[in-house]
Amino acid sequence: PFNSYECGFDGGDCSPAKFAQKSSPSESIQLSSTLNVVVKFELLTDAYPQETKWSLVNDSQEGAIVHSGPSVGEIYNANSLYSFTPWTLDRCTSYIFTIYDSWGDGLSSPGYATVKTEKRKVQQLLGKIDGNFFSEGSVSFNICNDEQILD
Template identity: 35%
Template sequence: WTGDLGFNLGEEVTLDEMSFNSQAVNTFEFTVSNPNGQPDMNPENNTVSQEFEAAPQITTSIVNFELKTDQYPAETSWEIKNSAGEVVYSGGSYSGANTVYTETLEFDDFDCYTFTIFDTYGDGICCAYGNGYYKLMDEGNVVFAEGGEFGSEDSRPFERYEEGVVTADFMADVTSIEEGDVVTFTDLSLGTITSWSWEFEGGDPATSDEQNPEVTYALEGVYDVTLTVSDGTNNNTMTKDDYIEVDHITGISTIDKDGIKLFPNPTTGKLFIEGVEGANIKVYNITGKVVASYSDFSDKSIDLSGLENGVYFIDIVTDNNTITKKVSLIK
């Protein structure tokens, strides 16, 4: 997102769906830079991060719900929504103080769900006015979500997961490269995967049985990538058409048909950019951190000599589109 904001104003930004390897604990990091095209006088507060846990998975359709109210049961209610945002179950408010309520819920659809509990007073159900709690358990009464100490609301996601089903999926660390570059593929498949079979059109190797292979592309072109996964019984295949785009190395890299050019590449520091007057340009390092930015670009070149040797990504935002190019810095 780019744009201008007045003092003390904000804007809600909806991100595109993104693929990643889910860990037990994940971190989302958000960074702003060059506010309204100006250097930030207080850059120390420009990055925030938030940890989130992977949603627990259940393989049975039955969920046992248990709720103990505090001394103010009328303040408590809850709901469960599916991935479409539809409320599939709800309850409350309640009348019995310090009372245990139980329900058996059935989830026939294999989907992602979110349980949210509300307290109208804003002090949760534990522990100032009683020892209230909630528990979500599978059919065997194994707890997969619980709590009680929160403010106005508490949300817990979970997934009704189908055993014996595998779904192939993957991502590449970069999809627009130059001849001779190496691409690292990361498996994002779902299920109890025991084998992987990759096919890399135009790549070396052309096939692989590794989970996360590295592939070199020697010749200019646009290439498909196919992954087939198996759990020993069930198989699933995903093909991403025209997934890897390989440019020819000329020393002057033409980025798109509109005549935008960056050269030389590799560069020793000074990188000339043509055809981007008025564009917004950001330079990212290999970890995704913005290391330089230029608004309403009108110069002939940018200077990368103050950066460490390595690979950088130049993000060019024009009125028509956004273009990203990989550049090597070798001093």
């Protein structure tokens, strides 16, 4: 059989041209870029940056680590502001950002960490961890609102 027809039952032609699909194939589906969100992370270290580590995990995927720092062999400078390369994250997904202090005294004032988005030059703070967190401090976020998405 060809294209679910029995060939030759009435002496007909079973060539592919006779039974070829006449409509053109549909275009492939393109996913909208709005399925992603760009998030910015900023860290102001304290006088003991060697005690500081951080991670961003995808809470929707059982805590899969998405980003972390510092990288192997990297040590942050004391009392320095770091603005990390923006992260592109999945929209409508739960994330947890955690900062750790190995000494257990948090980030000495004025140290902090922020996670935010920006749209049309207006920043949307998703979470801020000030220095008073002892061994670790976390902020959870899930961006589904179009107003929170970067242009």
